[in-house]
Amino acid sequence: MSGSVARWVVLALLSSVARADDAVWADARVAMYAQYFQQALIPGSPGSVTRIEPAFPVSLSGFVRFGAVDLPGAPDSVSGELALWGRAGPLDGIQGDGDVTAAWAQYRRGVFRVKLGRQLTLPGSRRYVRFDGATLGVSVGLLDVDVYGGWVALPRWNQPRGASLLGFVGDGLRDPLLLEAQNRAGQVTAGGRVAFRLPKESRLGFSFHQQHDLSGVASRVVAADLTTQPLRWLGAGARMTFDLQALDVSEAAVWLDVTKIPRVPLAIDYSFQRPSLLLPHTSVLAAFGGASWHELGAEATVRALESLEVRGRGAAQLFEGDQPGGRAQVQVRWWPGLERRLLVLAEVARVLVPPSGYVQLRAGARYRASETITTSLDGAVFLYDAPVRGVASSMTAVASVEWAARPWLRVLVSSTVMRTPFAAFEAQGLARLVVELDPRSAAGAP
Numbered sequence: 001m002s003g004s005v006a007r008w009v010v011l012a013l014l015s016s017v018a019r020a021d022d023a024v025w026a027d028a029r030v031a032m033y034a035q036y037f038q039q040a041l042i043p044g045s046p047g048s049v050t051r052i053e054p055a056f057p058v059s060l061s062g063f064v065r066f067g068a069v070d071l072p073g074a075p076d077s078v079s080g081e082l083a084l085w086g087r088a089g090p091l092d093g094i095q096g097d098g099d100v101t102a103a104w105a106q107y108r109r110g111v112f113r114v115k116l117g118r119q120l121t122l123p124g125s126r127r128y129v130r131f132d133g134a135t136l137g138v139s140v141g142l143l144d145v146d147v148y149g150g151w152v153a154l155p156r157w158n159q160p161r162g163a164s165l166l167g168f169v170g171d172g173l174r175d176p177l178l179l180e181a182q183n184r185a186g187q188v189t190a191g192g193r194v195a196f197r198l199p200k201e202s203r204l205g206f207s208f209h210q211q212h213d214l215s216g217v218a219s220r221v222v223a224a225d226l227t228t229q230p231l232r233w234l235g236a237g238a239r240m241t242f243d244l245q246a247l248d249v250s251e252a253a254v255w256l257d258v259t260k261i262p263r264v265p266l267a268i269d270y271s272f273q274r275p276s277l278l279l280p281h282t283s284v285l286a287a288f289g290g291a292s293w294h295e296l297g298a299e300a301t302v303r304a305l306e307s308l309e310v311r312g313r314g315a316a317q318l319f320e321g322d323q324p325g326g327r328a329q330v331q332v333r334w335w336p337g338l339e340r341r342l343l344v345l346a347e348v349a350r351v352l353v354p355p356s357g358y359v360q361l362r363a364g365a366r367y368r369a370s371e372t373i374t375t376s377l378d379g380a381v382f383l384y385d386a387p388v389r390g391v392a393s394s395m396t397a398v399a400s401v402e403w404a405a406r407p408w409l410r411v412l413v414s415s416t417v418m419r420t421p422f423a424a425f426e427a428q429g430l431a432r433l434v435v436e437l438d439p440r441s442a443a444g445a446p
Contacts, residue, residue, distance in 0.1 A: 024069050030062035030435040035428070057089035063102070071107075080105035080117075101130070113137045121148055123191060123209030123221055123241075127278060131189050142197040149190035152211065186214050202228035211280070218280035220244045233260040243277045250277035263303040271295050291320035297327070307340070309333045323354040341368040345378075352385075359383045372404045391421035410434045 035057050067079035086098030104117030115135040120128050133150015191209035198204060204226050211219040225239040235257040243250045255269035274292040297315030304310065310332050317325035329349040336342055347362040364378035379397040400414035412432040419425055 024066060026064065026066040028062065028064040028437045030060070032433040033059040034431040034433075035059075055089065057087055059085065059087040061085035074107075074109050077108050078105060079108075111139050113139075118153055119148075121189075121191065121209070123207065123211075123219070123223065129189055129209070129211065133189075144195040144197070145192070147190075147192040150188070152187040152189050152213075154187060186212055188212050198228075200228055200230050202226070213280060213282050215282035217245065218282045221250065234258055245281055246277055248274065248277065250274050265301050267299045269295075269297055269299075291323075293320065293325070294318045307335045307337075317353075319354055325352045325354055325357075327351050342366070356384065356386045358385060374402045374404075376400050376402075388421040394418070394420045396420075408436050410436075 036054065061084070063081065063083035065079075065081045068076045069078035071077050081102050081104055082100075083102040084098065084100045100118060102118055102120070104115055104119045106113060106115040114137070116133075118130065118132050119135065120130055121135075122128050130153040131148070131150040132153055133148060135146055135148040137144065137146040139145075189209070189211040191207065193205055193207040195203060195205035205224065207223045207225075209219065209221050209223075210217065221241050221243050223239070223241040225237070227235075227237040229235045236255065238252075238254045240252040241250045242248070249272065251271070251273045253269065253271040255267065258266040258268070272292070272294050275290040276292075295315050295317045297313060299311070299313040301309060301311045310330070312328075312330045314328045315326060317327070319325055327350070329347065331345065331347040334344045336344070343366045345362070345364045345366075347360070349360040349362075351357050351360070360380060360382050362378070362380040364376065366374065366376040368374050377397075377399050380395070382394040384392055384394075396416070396418045398414060398416045400412060402410060402412040404410050410433075412430075412434070414430045414432075416428045416430075417426070
């Protein structure tokens with residue numbers, strides 16, 4: 001779907017939402033990004049010359065959500081969502097692109113519900129799967145049961161873009177077969193989840209997920225998760241995903257949230273992850289998923305004053321092969337003045353991932369110049385333990401100005417400059433237009 005088509009579809013949906021009856025709730029958002037940059041891939045040995053063309057891609061994204069739609073004999077029974085994006089203009093040699101990320105409608109009647117269309121499922125882990133199909137659910141007493149199935153909605157980067165060698169050869173090396181859309185036949189998924197609502201605001205769930213691609217079974221996992229709040233000031237949770245093909249745990253996590261100490265919330269967590277099992281078994285990339293690791297960490301926020309907040313996190317890591325690592329971060333936020341129009345931020349972080357690591361130093365500020373204009377400036381320096389491509393440090397700086405022209409309309413202009421091991425100097429500019437609409441509030445008022 002091209003950027004222009006996506007724009008007209010979203011604007012038409014916004015118009016229909018604005019005319020919706022008061023009993024129907026709906027909200028919508030449209031964001032448009034205009035960029036300018038110059039880029040070129042220079043083939044061959046260092047010193048090769050190629051023409052550098054400016055690019056002006058314009059991207060547009062939007063969503064519409066609605067609910068409480070009445071049907072005859074079934075009040076408040078229909079809800080849904082449509083979300084899409086599109087781009088017009090050159091980027092990586094592609095003149096335009098776009099996709100629908102969500103397009104579903106749900107009907108609920110009594111204890112039963114059914115959802116049809118493009119939707120998401122969480123197979124018991126931090127990953128998600130987008131598919132085109134159906135989800136059937138029932139809630140009886142303290143029990144919720146859902147089953148789903150459909151065709152996997154392949155990510156846009158799953159479609160081969162083609163391969164060509166820049167320079168005098170040009171399109172002579174382009175393979176037209178690589179430009180064909182990837183076949184979705186056999187790209188199917190199915191699964192289910194059973195959840196129990198327990199006392200103390202607790203919830204226990206078990207799920208199963210299986211996914212196929214052209215080469216066979218890409219994923220088959222079972223998972224269990226628990227959340228609970230035994231005390232007003234104590235929350236806890238745990239999650240584990242087990243891979244039925246590898247007969248091993250792919251990831252696990254346990255966490256505690258403590259608010260007993262006034263103005264000092266504390267979180268303690270443990271996590272384990274085996275990256276190679278988070279990728280499809282049929283993918284060659286599964287062999288390069290990285291080493292598994294354990295992490296034990298804690299995070300605390302100290303609100304010493306009304307205008308000062310200090311947040312710190314520390315975590316010890318143990319990588320496969322008994323290699324130690326760790327992360328630590330301290331961030332200070334300060335709002336001087338009673339109006340809190342200025343925010344000053346300072347941060348220092350240390351990351352150690354064998355065999356190397358880095359130190360990050362960051363400083364920034366955000367100033368609300370008026371009721372409608374906000375400016376910000378943010379800069380960071382990365383100091384590497386070992387040089388990357390012969391470069392021992394990186395620097396990044398971002399400046400922006402945002403104008404809230406209306407309660408439902410915002411315009412932002414920003415610029416970014418960077419120096420990294422992969423670019424001696426890089427500059428980017430960005431213009432963003434955001435339209436938000438919620439008929440239940442004054443956001444749609446002129």
